[in-house]
Amino acid sequence: MVLLPGSYDPARGDGQPDGNSVLIRAPQGLVVFDTGRHERAFTGRIIAAADAWQLPVAAIVNSHWHLDHVSGNVPLRARWPQAKVYASPAIEHAMRHFLADSRKGIAARLATLPADSTEAGYARASLARIDAGPKLFPTDPVLASGPVRIAGMAFHLGLEKNAVSGGDVWLLDPSTRTLLAGDLVNFPAPFFDTACPRGWSEALGRLDAQTFDLLVPGHGAPMTHAQFASYRLAFDHLLACAAGEAAVADCAAGWERDLGPLLAANQHALSRALLDYYFRNVLRAAPAKRHRYCQAS
Secondary structure: OEEEOOEOOOOOOOOOOEOOEEEEEEOOEEEEEOOOOOHHHHHHHHHHHHHHHOOOEEEEEOOOOOHHHHOOHHHHHHHOOOOEEEEOOHHHHHHHOHHHHHHHHHHHHHOOOOOOOHHHHHHHHHHHHHHOHHHHOOOEEOOOOEEEEEOOEEEEEEEEOOOOOOOEEEEEEOOOOEEEEEEEEEOOOOOOOOOOHHHHHHHHHHHHOOOOOEEEEEEOOOEEHHHHHHHHHHHHHHHHHHHOOOOHHHHHHHHHHHHHHHOOHHHHHHHHHHHHHHHHHHHOOOHHHHOOOOOOO
16 A cells, blocks of 8 residues: 655645545555546656556545546546546536536636636646546445445445535555545645535544544545544534634634644644635635535435
8 A cells, every 4th residue: 555645735836736645456456546636747656656566557446526636537547448436426416516617717717818828728727627527437436335345355435425525435444454534634724615514523423433543634644543533623623613703813723733743833824824714715604605515414
């Protein structure tokens, strides 16, 4: 099992992240958990690793439909067309709604840019990722939690329908007691763009009940089960703070304090900027907006 760390630096390049990717050697080839966004900078590393090991990509597991976790499906499936893709079908709804709206905004912005500008190139690349459409979809939709064999190896797949994206998949490898959590666990701050905060908290409780020694988040460094318990507590404290009258800066400071060394000091500024955005646009927005992505139980 090999971790390819993602990155998130809004000041560099197009300012869009790549999530973590994990490669697992299984009897029938590689299982790739999340495939990144940028083909040249990130997904190319997955292809290079497969070539170096002389193994095909036998299967892809996508934790959720955000483009920094699924865009690499396109070049990987072009190279290995027989690869199975395990993911929630929530991406199909997102393609008709959230991603369709995003595409309109990107296209409108592109129309205002010089055609040969760097920013226009980034915009065209973003449009191409969305326009990949069904090439990003699962071949084997994950509809419920349970044991599964992928590429000849036993795993447990979990499905959370009311957390980060309306369909979040996590993968537990019982042979190494490693849990791949996707953006259910995320640094430097939770990404609430398409989330149901209260459902996300409940999902973290179900993760905590699993038998694992190491957890790999969607963004950030791996952690022990005890460290994850600290993350879960910090998350719940953050939601409680958002529900009260404390200043955003005080809630952000509490997030940093609760996480302690789990949140690197050089990530504090970005964490505060993200939380300021999410408090204004989600956590303290009008109820209709705050609960927009929450599904009935």
